[in-house]
Amino acid sequence: MSALTPMVDVLGIGFGPANLAVAIALEELAPHLSVAFLEKRLGPFWQPNMLLPGSDIQNHPLRDLVTPRNPRSRYSFTNFLFEQGRLYEHLNLPLHYPLRAEYAQYVSWVAGLFSDRVSYGCEAKAVELVQPSEGMESHYKVTCADGRVRLARALILAPGRTPHIPAPFDGLADPRVRHLNDYLPALAESVAATAGQCRVAVIGGSQSAVEIVLHASEQSGVRDVVGFTRNFGYRQKDTSPFSDEVYFPAFVDTFYRASPEHKARLRRELVHTNYSAADIDVLNQLYVRRYEQSLLGESRLQLRTCEEIQACRPSPSGVEIESRHYLEGSHHRQSFDLVILATGFLDLGQGDRQEPFPPLLAPLVGEQHRGELAIGRDYQIDLANGVPVYLNGLCESSHGMGDAGSFSLLALRSKAIVESLAAQLAASEHRHDA
Numbered sequence: 001m002s003a004l005t006p007m008v009d010v011l012g013i014g015f016g017p018a019n020l021a022v023a024i025a026l027e028e029l030a031p032h033l034s035v036a037f038l039e040k041r042l043g044p045f046w047q048p049n050m051l052l053p054g055s056d057i058q059n060h061p062l063r064d065l066v067t068p069r070n071p072r073s074r075y076s077f078t079n080f081l082f083e084q085g086r087l088y089e090h091l092n093l094p095l096h097y098p099l100r101a102e103y104a105q106y107v108s109w110v111a112g113l114f115s116d117r118v119s120y121g122c123e124a125k126a127v128e129l130v131q132p133s134e135g136m137e138s139h140y141k142v143t144c145a146d147g148r149v150r151l152a153r154a155l156i157l158a159p160g161r162t163p164h165i166p167a168p169f170d171g172l173a174d175p176r177v178r179h180l181n182d183y184l185p186a187l188a189e190s191v192a193a194t195a196g197q198c199r200v201a202v203i204g205g206s207q208s209a210v211e212i213v214l215h216a217s218e219q220s221g222v223r224d225v226v227g228f229t230r231n232f233g234y235r236q237k238d239t240s241p242f243s244d245e246v247y248f249p250a251f252v253d254t255f256y257r258a259s260p261e262h263k264a265r266l267r268r269e270l271v272h273t274n275y276s277a278a279d280i281d282v283l284n285q286l287y288v289r290r291y292e293q294s295l296l297g298e299s300r301l302q303l304r305t306c307e308e309i310q311a312c313r314p315s316p317s318g319v320e321i322e323s324r325h326y327l328e329g330s331h332h333r334q335s336f337d338l339v340i341l342a343t344g345f346l347d348l349g350q351g352d353r354q355e356p357f358p359p360l361l362a363p364l365v366g367e368q369h370r371g372e373l374a375i376g377r378d379y380q381i382d383l384a385n386g387v388p389v390y391l392n393g394l395c396e397s398s399h400g401m402g403d404a405g406s407f408s409l410l411a412l413r414s415k416a417i418v419e420s421l422a423a424q425l426a427a428s429e430h431r432h433d434a
């Protein structure tokens with residue numbers, strides 16, 4: 001196998017924005033390293049199943065894949081607009097932030113410039129450590145779902161976070177109950193299966209939940225849309241500029257050094273900068289939509305607040321959701337053709353809404369690490385085997401809010417990873433030669 005399969009210095013698993021930023025940083029900071037990426041999608045698409053018409057991005061557009069690290073890079077959003085010949089038209093848009101459709105095009109455009117380094121349709125399924133032999137140092141062997149194999153001296157894992165499926169949906173294998181990651185295709189399937197009489201439930205109070213409720217309620221093939229949240233109402237994000245300093249590079253150091261108690265306190269305080277809350281533009285749209293509907297005597301859109309989901313019972317005629325109004329104690333049962341879980345993603349850790357390590361690394365994580373995975377400031381995890389593995393986009397619990405699920409720190413994070421990686425590989429080459 002090793003004689004036939006070439007070894008690369010760095011193998012990236014996942015080619016979403018996080019590893020795309022790494023690809024740029026590798027090219028600009030460590031061009032001597034050989035690199036390959038595996039991506040399970042068939043092409044370079046950013047969150048394609050949530051590309052809703054009119055939706056905008058949540059990050060300042062200059063916090064793109066590269067600008068905060070190298071504003072002169074050709075891979076910036078500004079240069080993308082320039083090369084597309086629409087810089088002036090874009091700057092003249094009456095928008096706070098760019099459309100998600102345009103940012104998705106930017107991501108695909110950059111990915112296209114690295115297509116020689118990416119294998120699409122290639123889902124990494126197993127990672128093994130290969131011990132040194134026949135003059136080869138220890139390395140990783142990664143096997144993909146289709147049997148393709150890659151060998152690498154270091155890994156950068158950026159598969160995106162694992163969807164959070166709360167009870168009572170956890171473990172249900174029903175195609176009518178889906179995470180928001182699948183929203184658009186799931187809706188199309190459901191509309192087709194119900195001949196345009198689809199009843200949709202949206203669970204959660206996040207930005208995505210509000211966007212999906214709005215989108216579904218505009219579709220001609222949808223008969224009813226019910227949004228469920230246990231909050232008193234759909235809450236506005238904390239967009240105070242003071243709170244938004246969590247997306248400053250310096251905050252990563254502050255958070256990383258904080259004690260576990262202080263980390264927990266900061267996370268409690270700052271949670272609504274990103275979670276269980278939505279931007280005011282979509283909240284206002286939803287509020288007006290509901291009002292307008294009541295004016296017209298319609299009931300297609302319902303918002304059930306203060307409701308906790310008690311049970312989910314799939315049957316041939318629909319998926320019954322039972323919820324309880326926690327203030328009144330009353331129970332409500334309603335059946336749906338599609339239930340979308342806009343319930344977020346898991347972080348790393350041992351607590352609620354957390355998983356101890358990325359599932360792909362399970363075979364490498366020895367018993368001694370199963371309690372708490374040690375993640376360095378440089379995003380490297382210590383697997384005590386001497387072969388580097390970095391986590392890219394999964395480290396919110398150790399590095400703070402800007403370090404998962406956001407573009408804000410991608411460019412600087414990729415610099416930290418690439419510099420550490422280049423130094424480590426050079427040191428290991430030196431040892432090997434010696």
Ligand SMILES: Cc1cc2nc3c(=O)[nH]c(=O)nc-3n(C[C@H](O)[C@H](O)[C@H](O)COP(=O)(O)OP(=O)(O)OC[C@H]3O[C@@H](n4cnc5c(N)ncnc54)[C@H](O)[C@@H]3O)c2cc1C
Nearest residue numbers: 014016017018040050057058123124159160393405406407
């Ligand atoms: C609907 C939605 C909208 C968002 N909008 C914004 C926004 O406007 N601004 C912002 O800052 N953040 C936003 N986010 C947060 C989002 O997480 C980041 O923008 C960004 O996508 C994170 O990049 P990533 O590469 O870490 O993860 P992802 O974008 O999830 O990319 C991970 C990639 O890895 C691939 N992959 C996974 N497992 C494997 C495997 N085993 N083998 C091979 N490939 C694999 C996946 O197919 C995917 O392409 C949004 C998130 C969602 C869900």
